[in-house]
Amino acid sequence: MTRRHTYPEAAAELRVEESWLRRHIKKLPHSKKGRVVxxxxxxxxxxxxxxxxxxxxxxxxxxxxxxxxxxxxxLPSRRAASA
Incomplete structure (x- = not known):
């Protein structure tokens, strides 16, 4: 049986913020049982x-x-050019 990672564990493994995982969850492969991702x-x-x-x-x-x-x-001095 493969190990299942929660948001904090997955974020630590991927070295990203947990909030990044939550914001992009629709684009990411994951499993969901009820509300548990x-x-x-x-x-x-x-x-x-x-x-x-x-x-x-x-x-x-x-x-x-x-x-x-x-x-x-x-660059040449501005003073010399305007005087």
Whole structure:
């Protein structure tokens, strides 16, 4: 028999707020007996797959030693232009 998780247990397992589970319950796989909502291990795996996002790969870094702002030049002074 598979383990059934309550809202607090499922939230802890998925590392989300319990309120997030409650707000999105209509979109999430779950079981309901009367008013009692439970999540199986398979439900939690499916929820994780539905909302899991891998970070995008960062752009390559410049050559070591070159500061990312090294190419910026300051604007001319406003005082010199208006005088």
């Amino acid at each position: 439970t999540f199986s291990d398979e439900d939690l795996t499916c929820i994780d797959a539905m909302f899991h996002h891998e970070p995008e790969q960062a752009p390559p870094l410049r050559a070591v030693g070159a500061h990312p702002l090294a190419d910026l030049k300051p």
